Structures are given as C-alpha cells and as structure tokens.
Amino acid sequence: xxxxxxxxxxxxxxxxxxxxxxxxxxxxxxxxxxxxxxxxxxxxxxxxxxxxxxxxxxxxxxxxxxxxxxxxxxxxxxxxxxxxxxxxxxxxxxxxxxxxxxxxxxxxxxxxxxxxxxxxxxxxxxxxxxxxxxxxxxxxxxxxxxxxxxxxxxxxxxxxxxxxxxxxxxxxxxxxxxxxxxxxxxxxxxxxxxxxxxxxxxxxxxxxxxxxxxxxxxxxxxxxxxxxxxxxxxxxxxxxxxxxxxxxxxxxxxxxxxxxxxxxxxxxxxxxxxxxxxxxxxxxxxxxxxxxxxxxxxxxxxxxxxxxxxxxxxxxxxxxxxxxxxxxxxxxxxxxxxxxxxxxxxxxxxxxxxxxxxxxxxxxxxxxxxxxxxxxxxxxxxxxxxxxxxxxxxxxxxxxxxxxxxxxxxxxxxxxxxxxxxxxxxxxxxxxxxxxxxxxxxxxxxxxxxxxxxxxxxxxxxxxxxxxxxxxxxxxxxxxxxxxxxxxxxxxxxxxxxxxxxxxxxxxxxxxxxxxxxxxxxxxxxxxxxxxxxxxxxxxxxxxxxxxxxxxxxxxxxxxxxxxxxx
Amino acid sequence: xxxxxxxxxxxxxxxxxxxxxxxxxxxxxxxxxxxxxxxxxxxxxxxxxxxxxxxxxxxxxxxxxxxxxxxxxxxxxxxxxxxxxxxxxxxxxxxxxxxxxxxxxxxxxxxxxxxxxxxxxxxxxxxxxxxxxxxxxxxxxxxxxxxxxxxxxxxxxxxxxxxxxxxxxxxxxxxxxxxxxxxxxxxxxxxxxxxxxx
Numbered sequence: 001x002x003x004x005x006x007x008x009x010x011x012x013x014x015x016x017x018x019x020x021x022x023x024x025x026x027x028x029x030x031x032x033x034x035x036x037x038x039x040x041x042x043x044x045x046x047x048x049x050x051x052x053x054x055x056x057x058x059x060x061x062x063x064x065x066x067x068x069x070x071x072x073x074x075x076x077x078x079x080x081x082x083x084x085x086x087x088x089x090x091x092x093x094x095x096x097x098x099x100x101x102x103x104x105x106x107x108x109x110x111x112x113x114x115x116x117x118x119x120x121x122x123x124x125x126x127x128x129x130x131x132x133x134x135x136x137x138x139x140x141x142x143x144x145x146x147x148x149x150x151x152x153x154x155x156x157x158x159x160x161x162x163x164x165x166x167x168x169x170x171x172x173x174x175x176x177x178x179x180x181x182x183x184x185x186x187x188x189x190x191x192x193x194x195x196x197x198x199x200x201x202x203x204x205x206x207x208x209x210x211x212x213x214x215x216x217x218x219x220x221x222x223x224x225x226x227x228x229x230x231x232x233x234x235x236x237x238x239x240x241x242x243x244x245x246x247x248x249x250x251x252x253x254x255x256x257x258x259x260x261x262x263x264x265x266x267x268x269x270x271x272x273x274x275x276x277x278x279x280x281x282x283x284x285x286x287x288x289x290x291x292x293x294x295x296x297x298x299x300x301x302x303x304x305x306x307x308x309x310x311x312x313x314x315x316x317x318x319x320x321x322x323x324x325x326x327x328x329x330x331x332x333x334x335x336x337x338x339x340x341x342x343x344x345x346x347x348x349x350x351x352x353x354x355x356x357x358x359x360x361x362x363x364x365x366x367x368x369x370x371x372x373x374x375x376x377x378x379x380x381x382x383x384x385x386x387x388x389x390x391x392x393x394x395x396x397x398x399x400x401x402x403x404x405x406x407x408x409x410x411x412x413x414x415x416x417x418x419x420x421x422x423x424x425x426x427x428x429x430x431x432x433x434x435x436x437x438x439x440x441x442x443x444x445x446x447x448x449x450x451x452x453x454x455x456x457x458x459x460x461x462x463x464x465x466x467x468x469x470x471x472x473x474x475x476x477x478x479x480x481x482x483x484x485x486x487x488x489x490x491x492x493x494x495x496x497x498x499x500x501x502x503x504x505x506x507x508x509x510x511x512x513x514x515x516x517x518x519x520x521x522x523x524x525x526x527x528x529x530x531x532x533x534x535x536x537x538x539x540x541x542x543x544x545x546x547x548x549x550x551x552x553x554x555x556x557x558x559x560x561x562x563x564x565x566x567x
Numbered sequence: 568x569x570x571x572x573x574x575x576x577x578x579x580x581x582x583x584x585x586x587x588x589x590x591x592x593x594x595x596x597x598x599x600x601x602x603x604x605x606x607x608x609x610x611x612x613x614x615x616x617x618x619x620x621x622x623x624x625x626x627x628x629x630x631x632x633x634x635x636x637x638x639x640x641x642x643x644x645x646x647x648x649x650x651x652x653x654x655x656x657x658x659x660x661x662x663x664x665x666x667x668x669x670x671x672x673x674x675x676x677x678x679x680x681x682x683x684x685x686x687x688x689x690x691x692x693x694x695x696x697x698x699x700x701x702x703x704x705x706x707x708x709x710x711x712x713x714x715x716x717x718x719x720x721x722x723x724x725x726x727x728x729x730x731x732x733x734x735x736x737x738x739x740x741x742x743x744x745x746x747x748x749x750x751x752x753x754x755x756x757x758x759x760x761x762x763x764x765x
Contacts, residue, residue, distance in 0.1 A: 054750060056739070056742070056750065057737035057738075057742075058652070058737055058738045058739050058742075061655075061656070061659055062656070062659065062660060063656060063733065063734060063737040063738075064737065065656075065660060065733065067660075067663050068660055068663035068664030068667070069660040069663075069664060069667065069730075070664070072733075178756045178758075179756065179757070179758035180758060180759075181758070181759050182759035182760065182761075182762045185759075185761075185762055186762055216756075217751075217752040217753055217754075218752075218753040218755075218756040219749070219750055219751065219752065219753075220749065221750075338762055338763055338764065339762065341762075341763040342759070342760065342762060342763070343760055344746035344747075344748050345748060345759050345760055346748045346749045346751070346753070346756075346757075347748075347749065347759060348749040348750070348751075348753075348756075349756045350756070380747060380748075380749075381747075381749075382742075382747060382749060382750055383736045383737060383741065383742055383745055383747055384737060385733045385737060386729070386733060387733075387736055387737075388732050388733075388736060389729055389732075391732075392725070392728050392729055392732055393725075396706055396707045396708065396725075396728075397706050397707065398637055398638040398639075398702060398706050398724075398728060399637060399638070399639075399640055400640060400642060402638065402639070402728075402732075403639050403640065403642070403647070403735075403744075406732065406736060406745075407744060407745060410745045410747075
C-alpha cells in the first residue's frame with residue numbers, strides 16, 4: 001500500500017461532490033461560518049473555454065456528432081463538458097437480465113452544467129404516497145416542512161413560472177415566464193379541447209437579472225452551459241458565493257474511496273485518490289456530507305466497511321443500495337402540416353420548453369397509480385445532426401425532391417416526453433460488484449433493474465395521450481413504441497431518464513431507512529447524505545429542485561447542531 | 568503545437584475506445600481537440616483548401632463525392648452536399664469508427680461490384696442513366712421485397728443518405744437553405760408569428 005498522505009488540517013465539514021446537493025451545502029455552510037473542503041472527482045470548470053455556447057455545428061469537424069459519430073443519437077458533443085454514459089477506467093456493471101444506464105458528470109458542478117433546468121416542486125401528496133394508495137412509503141417530512149426551503153432555493157437561483165393553484169404542481173416563487181412559441185400555441189389549443197392542463201413551464205432560467213447574473217438572452221442552448229450564468233448551475237451559482245467567504249477549499253481530481261470511522265464511532269476522514277498522481281490522500285473533518293449523486297454516494301457508503309459497520313457505513317438497516325428508482329420515460333412526436341406555412345422566424349427561446357403538461361388526472365381513478373407530466377419540444381430549432389432522419393426514413397429517395405422535403409418539413413415536428421413516477425420495487429437496486437474495480441482500485445456498482453406493471457401501464461397512457469394531443473391539433477402521430485418487446489410502450493431502460501433516486505432513503509425508523517428527515521445518518525451523527533440518495537419516492541417531478549431544498553435544509557440543521565456542539 | 572504524437576497515434580487511441588464498446592466512449596479531450604486542429608490545419612495548408620481523405624482510398628473517395636452530390640445536389644437556391652462538406656464529414660467519422668468502415672467501405676465495394684456485374688463498369692464510370700437506375704433500385708426499402716439481393720445496397724444507401732443529409736443541414740449553406748433564424752442574443756423573446764389554420 002502506498003504511503004497515505006494526511007492533511008494536517010481538520011475542516012468543519014467535508015463535502016463530497018460539487019453538483020446540486022454539494023454546491024447548495026457549500027454555500028449554506030460557508031455562509032453560516034463553517035470551514036468547508038469539497039472533493040470533486042473531475043477537473044475544474046472554465047465556462048468561457050469549456051462551454052460551446054453560440055458555436056455553429058459547422059465550426060466543429062464532427063458537426064456535433066462526436067468522434068466516430070458516436071454521439072449521433074445521444075446528447076451530442078455540444079453538451080456541457082464531461083458528462084458520459086460510460087467513463088473510461090470507471091465502469092459499472094449490470095446484472096444479467098437487467099438493463100440500466102448510468103450517466104455521470106465528472107467536473108465541477110456535475111450534471112447541473114447541462115441539466116434540463118426543469119424546476120418542479122413535489123406536491124404535498126408526493127410525500128404521503130403510502131397513506132394515499134398503500135404502495136411505497138411516506139416521507140418522514142411533509143410538504144409544509146420543506147416548502148420554506150423551496151422558497152429559499154427558488155428565490156436564490158431564479159425560476160420562471162406562473163401561479164396556477166394546481167394540487168399536483170404547487171406554485172413557487174416565480175419570475176415571469178417567456179411567451180409561448182408557435183408550436184406551443186398549437187398544443188395549447190389541443191390540450192384545451194381535451195381538458196388537459198397546459199401551463200407555463202417552471203425552469204431555473206432567469207427572465208430578469210438576479211444577484212449580478214444577467215437575464216437569459218434566448219439562444220436556446222442551456223444544455224451547452226451558459227457563459228453568462230443566466231441559468232442555474234452549481235458551478236456558477238453555488239460555488240462562487242462559497243469561495244467568496246474565504247472558508248472554502250475545493251480539491252478537484254479527487255475520487256473518494258472510503259469514509260474512515262474513528263474509535264468513537266464517528267466519521268473522521270475521507271480517504272481519496274488524487275487522480276493526477278494516483279496516490280492516496282486523506283482529509284479530516286468534523287462532519288461529512290455525501291453529495292456525489294444517488295448511486296455514487298451509496299457506493300461510497302457500501303465501500304466504507306469497518307468493524308463497527310461490516311455491511312457498509314450507515315447501513316445497519318441494510319437499505320443502502322435499495323429502493324433505487326428512475327422516472328418512467330416514454331416519448332413520441334407529431335407532424336403538424338400547418339407549421340409548413342410558418343414564415344421563418346426566431347424560434348429559439350430558452351433552452352427547453354416554455355409550456356408543459358403537469359399531471360392533470362389527479363382527480364380521478366386511472367389504470368395505474370401515481371402520475372406523470374409531459375415535456376414538449378420541437379419547431380424551428382438550430383438544425384442538428386440526425387434532424388432529418390425521420391424525413392429520410394419516410395420519404396427515402398435522393399436528389400432535389402429529398403432536399404426540398406427536408407426544407408418543407410423543417411420545424412414541423414413537435415416532440416413529447418412523458419416523465420412519470422416509478423414505485424420502488426425489490427428487484428431494482430444497486431450493490432457492489434464482487435469482482436470488478438475501477439482504475440483507482442475502488443469496487444464498482446452493479447445494477448439490478450425491473451419495471452413493474454404499474455410503470456408499463458403508465459407508459460401506455462403516455463402514448464395514448466401524445467397521440468390524442470397530436471390528432472386534436474391536426475397532426476400525425478409518430479412513435480416507435482409498441483406494446484410488446486423489451487421496452488413496452490416505449491418505456492426507457494432504467495437510468496436513461498437520469499433521475500436515479502433512492503439507495504439511502506430517509507425515514508422515521510432506523511430499521512427501514514438510512515437517514516433521518518434531515519438527511520443525517522441514523523447510525524452516525526456527523527454523516528449526512530443530501531443528494532438524490534435520500535429520496536423515499538420518485539414523484540413525477542424532475543428531482544433537482546427538491547435535492548437543493550433538502551440539501552439546504554440539511555445544511556441549516558447541520559449548522560444548528562454544530563453550534564449546539566451535537567456533532 | 569507539439570509534433571511528438573502523430574495523427575496516426577491519436578486516431579489509434581481513439582479507435583481503441585470506439586472498439587471497446589458500442590455505446591459512446593470517453594474521448595480524451597486533448598486528443599479530440601488535436602484532431603479538430605489537424606483537420607483545420609490540413610485544410611488550410613493544402614492547395615485551395617482541398618481535403619485529404621483519411622479513410623477512403625482516392626478512387627472510393629471520388630465515388631463518395633459523386634454519391635453525396637447526387638443525394639443533395641446544388642440548385643439555384645443553394646449549394647449542395649459538396650458545398651456543405653458532406654464527403655469530408657463522412658470520411659472523418661468513418662476513419663474513427665470501425666462499424667462505419669464496414670458499412671460504408673463495404674457498401675461502396677458492393678456498389679462497384681454490382682455495377683460491374685450489370686454494366687461492366689464501376690459506378691463512377693457508368694453512364695448517368697445507369698447510375699440513376701442503380702440508385703433508384705437501392706434508394707427505397709420496398710425494392711428489397713422484390714429483389715432481396717439489393718438489401719446490402721439499400722442498407723448502405725440509407726446510412727449514406729442519413730450522413731449526407733446530416734452534414735449538409737449542419738453546414739452554413741444548409742442552415743441558410745432552411746432559413747433558420749437564431750443563435751443570437753435577444754433582450755426579450757417576442758414569441759412567434761401566429762400559426763396559419765390547419
């Protein structure tokens with residue numbers, strides 16, 4: 001074993017991970033007066049150099065398709081940097097019979113550099129699922145307890161939206177929304193006809209300046225990262241105020257390997273690999289926050305075995321790795337002939353939808369439990385790789401007629417993506433692969449996955465709804481989804497929606513949960529997990545806003561406990 | 568720029584990653600940037616900005632250029648696949664991707680062999696009428712129902728068509744041809760003009 005280099009200093013708090021959860025904790029804790037060290041497995045971020053904002057596809061030799069055109073059907077090479085389905089040297093495995101994909105970002109800010117900016121609050125009922133329908137478990141906290149933290153997060157990061165009084169989609173503190181695009185005006189008419197709610201979306205994008213961050217300039221490229229920080233990323237909005245306090249130390253290229261527990265049963269250090277030198281180092285702190293992303297945090301817990309914690313740290317309940325969920329995802333699209341008659345116009349807007357369908361069937365009995373929302377996109381966007389694949393497939397041929405067909409069909413498609421709630425099940429979890437380690441010698445995760453009938457029925461309902469909306473608007477519905485096969489009704493494989501949650505859930509009893517309602521480990525007082533791992537259920541709301549609210553709340557609790565000398 | 572590593576070394580390291588899995592692999596950023604610079608500098612230093620193919624041998628590259636031009640021709644309104652850089656794009660990504668090398672490299676061989684069988688000449692030397700005849704037979708999937716032996720050509724052509732279209736409509740002339748307006752800075756998003764009735 002190489003010599004372990006110990007840092008002489010003991011920080012108040014060590015945070016592992018710099019994304020939504022870690023960034024929020026860093027801001028709250030440093031501003032509260034604590035000294036914080038943060039470990040990030042990836043490199044530092046330089047937005048002006050690293051973001052491809054305003055670059056045309058022809059300015060890149062691969063036109064956005066990536067080396068070997070491997071990104072042709074993925075996110076493309078315009079995506080904010082260092083986000084991957086596979087990371088060389090850092091594999092994960094998938095158990096036989098399961099299909100699961102894990103998207104990780106190794107860089108300061110993590111996945112918040114590219115995320116969809118969709119910022120939805122969980123509804124009151126989302127915290128009381130078992131009381132409502134008998135499935136899953138209730139959260140140990142209520143909407144009312146978390147609501148003040150949603151307020152704090154929204155006020156600080158900036159979210160646009162409108163007050164609607166919809167029980168399944170609570171209102172927040174909103175900036176004014178941008179006006180509808182032409183594609184969205186068509187859908188509004190369709191949804192009105194069908195009595196489907198269609199309201200301004202709620203996105204973490206500024207329509208007014210805030211705290212020195214300028215308002216959005218409407219280039220539609222949020223996913224590439226925003227040089228002016230007009231949308232939310234942890235790297236540009238949470239980390240800078242922490243740095244300003246002078247109490248913040250950021251260590252990049254640091255892959256956490258194990259949390260070390262002292263004789264008193266409390267965590268005392270993190271052992272990490274300094275990637276640049278491939279050497280092992282240690283950093284000491286009085287308290288620890290895991291914010292490495294749901295599965296990465298539980299991997300670290302499971303790999304932190306000791307005499308006191310033979311099954312992994314904070315895992316006396318055995319739930320670490322369990323209750324893994326992702327959103328139910330299914331998609332389709334419609335061709336709308338009236339859009340062929342639209343004059344050329346600037347259709348960019350913000351990077352994402354201006355309008356969306358919140359869960360609207362909360363007032364009736366459905367074929368499945370829980371709900372979903374619908375995200376929409378399409379129209380005269382900047383043309384990209386695989387833009388006309390559908391046209392080529394439908395019309396085939398070549399020459400002048402094909403070229404003209406692409407022109408007339410450009411901007412006439414509207415895409416739909418359903419995002420629904422999965423109920424945790426016993427066959428969807430992650431554990432440590434017994435044989436595989438990554439290039440740093442750290443045992444890797446193995447994923448197990450199964451959708452239940454409830455999710456399949458939900459995907460079926462999504463497909464039927466997409467079709468109804470398209471046809472009510474005079475369009476033709478297109479989808480590859482079929483009732484059978486590996487992905488019934490187009491349901492995406494586990495992990496593909498990148499809303500993986502659970503694996504170290506909170507709860508009121510230490511027997512069936514790893515954390516209390518402040519994200520604090522039942523077993524170890526000075527250990528917190530504030531990322532998506534702490535979730536009890538995966539409501540049909542994109543999780544980032546809730547991750548930040550929970551992390552903010554946990555950090556304030558940590559501050560208070562630290563003042564009282566309880567850690 | 569350091570000349571210590573050659574393009575061949577970089578491409579070798581890239582294709583290793585590609586072979587290792589069928590899904591997106593991580594490409595070292597330095598290597599990717601290096602390839603971008605190589606393409607740009609080669610174009611700048613060669614006569615009239617000519618592109619030196621990385622994968623296709625000269626004869627095959629000529630056929631590729633001819634096919635691209637036929638798939639998206641120039642017209643009175645705009646340039647076509649040649650002006651849009653389709654052949655360069657296709658050659659570049661094929662040089663990095665063994666699966667594409669098989670589909671496109673093998674497909675071009677199939678086309679020439681089939682033309683030689685039918686017309687006694689490889690594609691590029693066939694008459695315009697003969698070229699139209701063979702392309703019409705492989706440009707539509709339904710033709711495989713009547714003649715399954717066309718299937719390899721149909722698969723090849725469908726993929727080549729996708730890539731040619733990809734490159735043209737991501738080029739400056741292609742984007743202009745579509746009348747895309749945007750990628751700019753607006754103080755406010757004004758909304759769109761009204762939609763004509765369906």
